[in-house]
Amino acid sequence: xxxxxxxxxxxxxxxxxxxxxxxxxxxxxNELYISCQKRIEDLRKLAPLNNRPDFTESIEDQGLExxxxxxxxxxxxxxxxxxxxxxPLVADAAVLMNRVxxxxxxxxxxxxxxxxxLRSDGPKIDEIVLDIISLEFHETLQAASGHQxxxxxxxxxxxxxxxxxxxxxxxxxxGMNGNYGTIGATGETFVDHLHRxxxxxxxxxxxxxxxxxxGIPAAAPNPTDSVGVMDVVKGKPIINIPACPANPSNMVxxxxxxxxxxxxxxxxxxxxxxxxxxxxxxxNCERRAHFDAGEYVEExxxxxxxxxxxLYKVGCKGPMTFNNCSIIRYNEGVNWPIxxxxxxxxxxxxxxxxxxxxxxxxxxxxxxxxxxxxxxTVDEFGLGLLTAAGVGIAIHAAASAVAGKKEADEKExxxxx
Amino acid sequence: MSMKxxxxxxxRMTPAxxxxxxxxxxxxxxxxxxxxxxxxxxxxxFMADDAVDKYVxxxxxxxxxxxAIIFDVTSIIIAYLFFFxxxxxxxxxxxxxxxxxxxxxxxxxxLVTLNRRKKFDSTxxxxxxxxxxxxxxxxxxxxxxxxxxxxxxxLASGESSxxxxxxxxxxxxxxxTQVASSWMVGSTATGANIMDVRISHHLTMWLVxxxxxxxxxxxxWRTIFWKEGDISIVxxxxxxxxxxxxx
Ligand code: HEM
Ligand code: SF4
Ligand code: SF4
Numbered sequence: 265x266x267x268x269x270x271x272x273x274x275x276x277x278x279x280x281x282x283x284x285x286x287x288x289x290x291x292x293x294n295e296l297y298i299s300c301q302k303r304i305e306d307l308r309k310l311a312p313l314n315n316r317p318d319f320t321e322s323i324e325d326q327g328l329e330x331x332x333x334x335x336x337x338x339x340x341x342x343x344x345x346x347x348x349x350x351x352p353l354v355a356d357a358a359v360l361m362n363r364v365x366x367x368x369x370x371x372x373x374x375x376x377x378x379x380x381x382l383r384s385d386g387p388k389i390d391e392i393v394l395d396i397i398s399l400e401f402h403e404t405l406q407a408a409s410g411h412q413x414x415x416x417x418x419x420x421x422x423x424x425x426x427x428x429x430x431x432x433x434x435x436x437x438x439g440m441n442g443n444y445g446t447i448g449a450t451g452e453t454f455v456d457h458l459h460r461x462x463x464x465x466x467x468x469x470x471x472x473x474x475x476x477x478x479g480i481p482a483a484a485p486n487p488t489d490s491v492g493v494m495d496v497v498k499g500k501p502i503i504n505i506p507a508c509p510a511n512p513s514n515m516v517x518x519x520x521x522x523x524x525x526x527x528x529x530x531x532x533x534x535x536x537x538x539x540x541x542x543x544x545x546x547x548n549c550e551r552r553a554h555f556d557a558g559e560y561v562e563e564x565x566x567x568x569x570x571x572x573x574x575l576y577k578v579g580c581k582g583p584m585t586f587n588n589c590s591i592i593r594y595n596e597g598v599n600w601p602i603x604x605x606x607x608x609x610x611x612x613x614x615x616x617x618x619x620x621x622x623x624x625x626x627x628x629x630x631x632x633x634x635x636x637x638x639x640x641t642v643d644e645f646g647l648g649l650l651t652a653a654g655v656g657i658a659i660h661a662a663a664s665a666v667a668g669k670k671e672a673d674e675k676e677x678x679x680x681x
Numbered sequence: 682m683s684m685k686x687x688x689x690x691x692x693r694m695t696p697a698x699x700x701x702x703x704x705x706x707x708x709x710x711x712x713x714x715x716x717x718x719x720x721x722x723x724x725x726x727f728m729a730d731d732a733v734d735k736y737v738x739x740x741x742x743x744x745x746x747x748x749a750i751i752f753d754v755t756s757i758i759i760a761y762l763f764f765f766x767x768x769x770x771x772x773x774x775x776x777x778x779x780x781x782x783x784x785x786x787x788x789x790x791x792l793v794t795l796n797r798r799k800k801f802d803s804t805x806x807x808x809x810x811x812x813x814x815x816x817x818x819x820x821x822x823x824x825x826x827x828x829x830x831x832x833x834x835x836l837a838s839g840e841s842s843x844x845x846x847x848x849x850x851x852x853x854x855x856x857x858t859q860v861a862s863s864w865m866v867g868s869t870a871t872g873a874n875i876m877d878v879r880i881s882h883h884l885t886m887w888l889v890x891x892x893x894x895x896x897x898x899x900x901x902w903r904t905i906f907w908k909e910g911d912i913s914i915v916x917x918x919x920x921x922x923x924x925x926x927x928x
Contacts, residue, residue: 285839476871476872477870477871477872478869478870478871479870482869482870482871483869484869485869486869491871492870492871492872494871495871533856534872542837543837544834544835544837547835547837555738556736556737556738556739557726557735557736557737557738557739558722558725558726558735558736558737558738558739558741559726559735560722560725562725576722577721577722581876584874584875584876584879586834610874610876613874613875613876614863614868614870614871614872614873614874615863615868615869615870615874615876615877618869619866619874619876619877619880620876625720625721626720626721626876626879626880626883628721642880642883642884642887643883643887645884645887646883646884646886646887646888646890647887649887649888649891650887650890650891650894653891653894653895654894657894657895657898660792660793660795660898660902661898661902663795664795664796664902664905664906667795667796667797
């Protein structure tokens with residue numbers, strides 16, 4: 265348990281409210297536009313890193329048209345909460361993404377975020393964009409291994425010092441001096457690996473809930489003492505993109521924002537970009553009308569399920585979850601969990617495995633005490649307490665009645681009524 | 682009014698206090714009934730109706746939030762009266778002075794000795810009751826803060842029908858309950874979340890219910906055993922005390 269309470273309290277109080285400011289006024293955007301334009305000019309002068317493919321070519325290779333690309337650019341501009349006039353800049357930035365070096369390290373993870381980044385049912389623009397980013401190092405994706413891989417990483421870190429974005433996937437186990445996870449031929453622990461990689465990064469991006477909060481490795485009883493990146497890396501800009509897996513659109517969004525403005529997007533108190541995590545699932549859910557109406561799926565596959573009723577009673581945690589998948593969905597807008605008829609399990613929230621991911625309403629759930637592993641429900645506990653109080657009262661009442669009667673009898677005997 | 686001989690009437694609650702009491706009773710019943718529905722909708726609506734015609738969850742939430750606002754306002758009044766009432770000074774009874782602790786203990790002994798021992802002045806609100814009510818108001822205060830924290834996230838745009846100051850203020854006043862709830866519920870992750878607030882809100886409901894059950898029992902018990910008509914304090918505002926005790 266290395267949750268730094270003081271730190272998080274401070275963060276909560278210093279964070280601006282979760283308010284999503286979608287209109288900051290013309291003056292702001294005009295200035296931003298000019299600075300973005302300048303940045304893009306500067307980037308254009310740089311050569312693509314490591315002979316990365318040219319974006320326009322990759323698009324054509326995949327049989328997509330420029331029109332599709334522009335459509336994507338305008339949707340992405342909206343997602344980033346920029347005015348429509350920024351669309352050409354966003355398109356330019358996408359083309360120039362091969363100028364920004366990215367190093368990707370994997371720690372305690374399942375590579376699900378790498379999978380999300382690579383796979384979809386067909387090549388979509390988000391994926392192509394991620395294809396052309398200058399991924400200098402990615403253990404799982406590269407051919408090199410062992411000493412060779414280490415050498416490659418060291419070179420990349422040296423060469424792009426202070427410029428690269430470090431993407432981290434997976435939790436950081438701190439238990440047993442970090443020896444629950446080691447990497448490479450030298451047996452470097454994950455913690456040391458992370459520290460070393462973060463050292464020269466321009467910013468650190470934690471992708472997925474494990475890298476953000478510790479996620480599943482940190483689930484009760486957290487045997488490896490896993491934590492998220494923000495607990496380990498200090499003194500660097502950190503951007504969290506939680507969810508299980510993180511939505512590739514949000515990864516692209518963060519990189520694009522960086523390419524476009526040279527800065528990190530506006531963050532909430534958990535360091536998540538507001539453009540993605542400023543929304544509550546429940547407030548943008550297509551089943552919300554059924555929630556308000558009181559129409560619920562009572563059991564999987566029932567009449568309600570066939571009618572797309574709200575999934576609250578089968579455990580949807582949309583009301584307590586902040587993410588934009590109810591808006592942008594997954595796989596380039598094809599669908600999302602609630603769309604396919606299963607509830608939200610709060611995958612983008614801290615502690616989601618222990619506190620969100622049971623497919624029942626909270627009132628019927630066995631919530632594991634995160635530190636103990638004792639199963640008990642809130643209501644059972646409450647009812648138990650109530651029963652105890654009731655029994656106590658009953659005993660007291662009975663005793664009082666008996667005592668009162670005796671007293672009365674005594675008084676009668678004494679004849680002093 | 683006819684009164685038993687040897688008794689005198691003592692004023693204990695002003696009309697305002699009694700109104701607040703019964704408003705609280707009503708609000709509490711509504712809050713529990715609707716809160717439990719929000720937690721796990723326990724009755725069904727008819728499939729045949731169109732979604733637009735029924736609004737069952739929405740009405741439950743509406744009711745819950747309405748009584749919540751009533752609780753908010755009465756809490757402010759009560760907090761004010763707690764310190765500044767000219768009628769009674771409850772705060773004087775909860776500070777742990779020697780005298781108060783002794784009285785607290787005596788009242789407690791009175792309860793557990795089943796009224797065999799009664800060595801305190803029951804004319805005025807005693808220390809035990811004052812502390813017990815303070816606990817209630819702390820629990821209610823926690824319900825308010827956690828409730829408003831959950832509520833404000835429904836106003837994600839930062840706007841509300843009464844202006845942007847309202848969600849802004851709610852964030853400023855209640856955001857800390859996330860951290861506090863995570864600490865209470867226990868967490869292995871980095872960062873606090875709103876689920877913990879919800880769990881805490883739900884659990885505190887049970888504490889409040891337990892509080893209410895004992896409260897009702899104890900007031901009735903006092904009425905029966907002390908024979909001073911304590912229960913009528915909350916109705917007519919008065920109780921009766923033996924005059925010989927005063928003498
Ligand atoms: C003592 C009085 C109260 C009781 C007994 C009570 C009870 C409950 C219960 C049982 C729930 C369901 C939690 C769950 O999902 O398990 C709930 C939800 C909620 N309560 Fe309360 N509550 C009280 C006061 C308040 C107050 C003062 C507020 C302030 C606004 C409030 C706001 C809420 C909100 C926002 C929810 C979540 C509803 C939703 O997101 O749809 N409650 N309450
Ligand atoms: S399915 Fe989930 S997110 Fe959608 S309305 Fe129902 S509870 Fe809310
Ligand atoms: S619906 Fe919920 S659980 Fe599913 S991806 Fe979105 S945030 Fe995660």
